[in-house]
Amino acid sequence: MEYKLRTENLGLHYGDFCALKDVNISIRPQAITAIIGPSGCGKSTLLRCFNRMNELIAGVRTSGRILLDGRAVHDGAAGLTQLRKRVGMVFQRPNPFPLSVFDNVAYGPRVHGMHKGADLEAAVEKALRATALWDALKDKLRAPALGLPAEQQQRLCISRLAAVEPEVLLMDEPCSALDPIATEHIEELMRELARRYTIVIVTHNMQQAARVSSETGFMLLGELVEFGLTTAIFKNPSDKRTEDYVTGRYG
Amino acid sequence: MEKQRQFDRELEDLKKKLIHMAALAETMIDKAVAELVQRDEKVAAKVPEYEQELNRLEIEIDEAALTLLATRQPVAGDLRFIVAATKINGELERIGDLVINIIQNVQTLLAQPPLKPLIDIPHMADLARRMVRDSLDSFVGGDPLLAQSVIMADDRVDALKDQVLRELLTYMMSDPRTIERALALILVSRHLERIGDHAVNIAEDVIYMTQGRDVRHPKTPKERPADLEM
Numbered sequence: 514m515e516y517k518l519r520t521e522n523l524g525l526h527y528g529d530f531c532a533l534k535d536v537n538i539s540i541r542p543q544a545i546t547a548i549i550g551p552s553g554c555g556k557s558t559l560l561r562c563f564n565r566m567n568e569l570i571a572g573v574r575t576s577g578r579i580l581l582d583g584r585a586v587h588d589g590a591a592g593l594t595q596l597r598k599r600v601g602m603v604f605q606r607p608n609p610f611p612l613s614v615f616d617n618v619a620y621g622p623r624v625h626g627m628h629k630g631a632d633l634e635a636a637v638e639k640a641l642r643a644t645a646l647w648d649a650l651k652d653k654l655r656a657p658a659l660g661l662p663a664e665q666q667q668r669l670c671i672s673r674l675a676a677v678e679p680e681v682l683l684m685d686e687p688c689s690a691l692d693p694i695a696t697e698h699i700e701e702l703m704r705e706l707a708r709r710y711t712i713v714i715v716t717h718n719m720q721q722a723a724r725v726s727s728e729t730g731f732m733l734l735g736e737l738v739e740f741g742l743t744t745a746i747f748k749n750p751s752d753k754r755t756e757d758y759v760t761g762r763y764g
Numbered sequence: 765m766e767k768q769r770q771f772d773r774e775l776e777d778l779k780k781k782l783i784h785m786a787a788l789a790e791t792m793i794d795k796a797v798a799e800l801v802q803r804d805e806k807v808a809a810k811v812p813e814y815e816q817e818l819n820r821l822e823i824e825i826d827e828a829a830l831t832l833l834a835t836r837q838p839v840a841g842d843l844r845f846i847v848a849a850t851k852i853n854g855e856l857e858r859i860g861d862l863v864i865n866i867i868q869n870v871q872t873l874l875a876q877p878p879l880k881p882l883i884d885i886p887h888m889a890d891l892a893r894r895m896v897r898d899s900l901d902s903f904v905g906g907d908p909l910l911a912q913s914v915i916m917a918d919d920r921v922d923a924l925k926d927q928v929l930r931e932l933l934t935y936m937m938s939d940p941r942t943i944e945r946a947l948a949l950i951l952v953s954r955h956l957e958r959i960g961d962h963a964v965n966i967a968e969d970v971i972y973m974t975q976g977r978d979v980r981h982p983k984t985p986k987e988r989p990a991d992l993e994m
Contacts, residue, residue, distance in 0.1 A: 720837055747839040749976030760842045761771070 517542035517681060517711040518563060522577035525558055525567065532558045534735040545703060545712045547726035549719055551763060555735040556715045560683050563713065564600040565593060598625060601674035605686040607666030609658035614650050617658045617669055621677035640676035644668040644702055664695035682706065684714040688721065700725050719759055723747045731755045771836055778828055778849050779904060785821045785856045786900035788814045790893050792863040793959065797889035800870045801882055808867055818860035825853040848973035852903060855962040859896060862955045869948040879945040888924045888956045891917060895963035902967060908974045914967035921960035928953040
């Protein structure tokens with residue numbers, strides 16, 4: 514089994530605070546992996562490690578290794594842009610740029626050197642189709658992205674990533690700002706996207722983890738307590754702490 | 765977290781209702797066989813009432829379990845508990861039906877002089893009743909070992925049923941006038957044996973609930989010991 518992403522004894526400190534402790538996780542390609550756990554358990558920190566976003570925070574020290582396709586994700590500025598192209602992040606609140614729909618999606622390709630009109634237009638259309646936005650927005654490409662409804666904004670953010678053809682999509686609570694119907698639509702989209710991309714989702718919504726993911730990891734106090742098939746985690750977890758958390762008895 | 769959550773109280777309530785059902789079922793088995801042994805129709809007079817109560821509880825428990833599933837989306841141990849509760853519910857209701865069948869056979873027997881002293885059937889009734897009790901105790905205590913002992917006990921009930929059958933066959937062969945009573949007794953033992961089977965089903969559900977391990981149907985049909993089918 515070739516894993517898309519793997520960590521080896523990954524540790525992370527914010528100053529004196531230990532946010533991740535010896536995390537060893539293997540993420541399968543073209544599947545949805547969910548990370549669950551209470552607030553402050555380190556799940557978002559782990560997610561941010563995968564595209565080195567923690568480096569933006571002062572006083573962060575990491576140890577251990579992260580492997581993408583079996584190769585270590587290096588420190589230093591050298592590979593960072595390339596890494597972020599391969600591993601994109603979708604955030605909790607949709608965060609389109611204050612630009613038009615088109616310019617939002619075209620942003621990534623332009624950064625990576627695509628300026629020609631026809632190519633760019635094709636890339637934007639493809640990315641909007643990937644999130645099923647094209648039909649709704651093809652006549653509104655010049656409209657400001659911030660004027661779209663929340664679900665479309667979130668889809669647009671996913672399109673913006675899709676435009677640079679990443680391999681991994683990291684999603685940090687991607688539906689927490691959405692209503693149940695929009696949530697269902699985004700989950701449907703995630704299943705669709707998982708045919709091409711490797712998706713890692715962090716969520717507080719355990720039912721969402723149960724619904725969309727094939728494997729689930731439970732984190733507590735910076736440790737990966739249990740990692741396995743989602744059905745096993747929700748039917749018959751092997752660790753008492755996982756059981757207490759998924760049944761709502763934790764804490 | 766010291767204060768019990770509403771959800772836990774609702775689960776506890778479900779458990780209490782099942783304990784009540786099991787107590788009723790045990791009493792019914794006791795009374796039905798005591799009526800036969802003591803040859804006194806008054807002994808089991810209340811059994812049909814108890815059976816009505818079982819039926820009422822069955823519906824109540826199913827309703828409560830469905831509500832919990834719909835409103836709480838339980839997972840892991842809670843989910844296995846609720847699914848086990850609905851299955852055990854059905855088994856207990858079925859045990860009630862079997863006791864009613866026993867009472868019907870007992871009425872046939874009480875209308876005629878006794879055929880023979882009863883030894884194996886009261887013994888079977890004791891074993892079956894204990895299996896029902898132990899299976900429920902294993903559910904309440906989440907005790908897979910006790911559940912396993914129920915599964916083991918079933919062989920003894922099956923053996924007694926075969927013994928009753930063999931003995932009564934000789935009666936019927938030697939004197940056809942005994943056929944009606946012998947058949948009624950055979951049916952009583954058959955119903956008791958079925959009650960034991962339902963207790964086994966409960967025990968299997970308890971093992972799944974406590975360990976997440978499915979122990980049903982371990983043998984292929986070929987490996988199953990040939991029993992005397994009636």
